[in-house]
Amino acid sequence: MRRYLKPLLSAPLSTLALLGLWLLLQGSLAPDQVLLGAGLALAITAAAHPFWPVRQRPRRPLLIARYLWRLAVDIVIANLRIAALILSPSRHPQPAFVELPLTLTEPFALYLLATTISLTPGSLSAELSDDRRLLLLHLLDAPTPADAAAECAKIKDHYERLLLEIFP
Structure with a gap:
């Protein structure tokens, strides 16, 4: 029992x-x-x-609420951007694959980051490298390398940095 x-x-x-x-x-x-x-x-x-693997406990669990709020706001904003992109007759999406270098090492935090990226419309996590240092992303609209770099910087700043604070 x-x-x-x-x-x-x-x-x-x-x-x-x-x-x-x-x-x-x-x-x-x-x-x-x-x-x-x-x-x-x-x-x-x-x-x-x-x-199940042994998961680390969140170091700062109160930051989870901030993470979820940020994710919810970003999902709404991304949906509006995608709708504007699709409804615009003169604008066509220019997809791109980019590699996102990772600082996270904790497996559950990596899972959360990959899931978060896929939940946000316009981006999708495609593959994690064997050494878990690079995440291959598919971006729906990244016409220039600068746009792709800006999206990667946003992901690192909005999500990875916060996950590094939540998980050791």
Whole structure:
């Protein structure tokens, strides 16, 4: 019994997220669905727990709110820019691949950075180098190398710098 409770206590957000996903997929909050979903979430979390890497705890967890706020604002702004780009009859996107040098070393922080880049419209993280020092990005509109460099500088300043403060 203790073996099944350890993942629940060490990864409660994963268990709750799986339960929430189950309930959303079922479209019901009936007691039997909640019990079945909780059992499945607990079983999946317990089965997957040995395969999860040990994650570092955030050094400054209050900065996570600032990170999420910045991400939300940037997503709205990027959506408006992409809409203007697509709706403009005279402007055509000029995509480019660029390499972003990384300072981050913590695997979970790298995952968050790559996911953040992909969530923001107009950019996509394509590949992480084997040594985890370069992230290949696809930019929807980077007509000049200066534009690509400015986008990389923005990513490093807005996201990587903050992730370096949150995670050791």
